[in-house]
Amino acid sequence: MNVRREEGLKTIGVLTGGGDCPGLNAVIRAVVRAGFAYDFETLGIRNGWLGLIDGDVEPLTDFSVSGILPKGGTILGTSRTNPLANTADFQKIQHNIKKYGIHALVVIGGDGTLSAARDVAKQGIPLVGVPKTIDNDISGTDVTFGFDTAVSIVTEAIDRLHTTAESHHRIIVVEVMGRNVGWIALTAGIAGGADAILIPEVHFTMDEVCRKLRARYEAGKKFSIVVIAEGAHREDIGVPPVPEHDRDECGHEKFVGVGNMLGKELERCLGVETRVTTLGHVQRGGSPTAYDRVLATRFGVAAVELIHAGDFGKMVALQGNRITSITLESAVQQLKTVDPAFYELGMMVTGGKK
Structure with missing residues (x-):
């Protein structure tokens, strides 16, 4: 599609990959609105990495994201496409990033999508990650949105x-x-x-x-x-x-x-x-809780701030009550499994160990 860019503005591309999750639209909305504060315009990339391969993008405006905060799923669609599955597809990604003048990507996803983001970042493409998964299994963040x-x-x-x-x-x-x-x-x-x-x-x-x-x-x-x-x-x-x-x-x-x-x-x-x-x-499925709406919003704003600072190859994270960032490498190197102490608590209140 033809995408018109205002002179002097930088462009953020945002995509959602992997399984759908309550709160995705809250992140998209936050990226668009936080982008205004830093003179960024935002392109929505449809259907995850596949949209970047196919050049399937759309401008996201304040009107585009109006009313999406409480909606489940993702207005951009999603897929499980691997951007590095073959050389030809990755070359298309590089071409389309240049074609649409994308300054940096916001990649929203779970372990698979963020692992791919880490590998794409190593190829020199500027991006930041946002962790989403109802499983809450991403390392380095206390909670992922969708879990609550x-x-x-x-x-x-x-x-x-x-x-x-x-x-x-x-x-x-x-x-x-x-x-x-x-x-x-x-x-x-x-x-x-x-x-x-x-x-x-x-x-x-x-x-x-x-x-x-x-x-x-x-x-x-x-x-x-x-x-x-x-x-x-x-x-x-x-x-x-x-x-x-x-x-x-x-x-x-x-x-x-x-x-x-x-x-x-x-x-x-x-x-x-x-x-x-x-x-x-x-x-x-369905509408995210208030907690997930707020957390997803905080993540989206933090992602834009990382891009503004030129701090790429990172994933935003919640540690305590503070939003911070960690490297994508550390985020995906292992799954965050259940804390043994929490498991012992669960066994105690269900009437004793196993």
């Missing part, structure tokens, strides 16, 4: 499921997102008063889970809520290799329902009617 919304949704679901579990004397298994880390399962499980919480960081055995729930029934508690992250593994069956046809375009395992497996095993083991609720993409 996901936890709120899961906690409400657990609250609602408690009533039917208690009324019908059932076990209800709630499967939540969490491929490699259990932040959502543990945080929402504690908030919702779950009776067992199973996370990827700590493998479990059926004997341990059954023993814990059986003790509840013997104590006169005739219902239970079990929260399990989708990536949790049974220690007694190991972790089998995942064939290629069961992986997505990023090589991630396509989960087939650990919650259903657990539910069947619990019913067989305990003889108690068991139902399974898989929350799935409900957790990352």
Whole structure:
């Protein structure tokens, strides 16, 4: 498309990559509005890195971002395109950055998108990263936006499921997102008063889970809520290799329902009617919480300030109550797993260790 630029203004390009997440639009809005203060104009890049390959961009104005703060998803669209998958695509990215006069990029994404951003930055393209993921697994930041919304949704679901579990004397298994880390399962499980919480960081055995729930029934508690992250593994069956046809375009395992497996095993083991609720993409859809709107806004403003300062190759981060920045390299070198002390707290309030 033809993009007209005002003489003397520098241009920021902003893109969203990976899975959608509540708060993305709040970042986009903040980038556009903070840009005004530094005489930047903003180009929205559609569908993540793919839009930069295809030259699919649009000017973002104050009118463009009006009213998007409470909206879920991303007005720019997203994809899981790898910008460095082949030389031809990266050359197109370089060409389009020059063509549209993009001074620097704001790249909003999770581990995959920010890993790609780190590699693109090493090729000399000025950019800054903004961490988003409901999984809360990005290192160097206390929280990622989207996490609070996901936890709120899961906690409400657990609250609602408690009533039917208690009324019908059932076990209800709630499967939540969490491929490699259990932040959502543990945080929402504690908030919702779950009776067992199973996370990827700590493998479990059926004997341990059954023993814990059986003790509840013997104590006169005739219902239970079990929260399990989708990536949790049974220690007694190991972790089998995942064939290629069961992986997505990023090589991630396509989960087939650990919650259903657990539910069947619990019913067989305990003889108690068991139902399974898989929350799935409900957790990352819809309007962001107030906390996530504010955090995403603070991140967007900080990203523009880094660009204004010429401090590239960084990711904005929350540490304590202060917005700071760290190198992209340090942000993506390892996933932020559940703090063992937090896990121990969770086990204590669910009635003891495993």
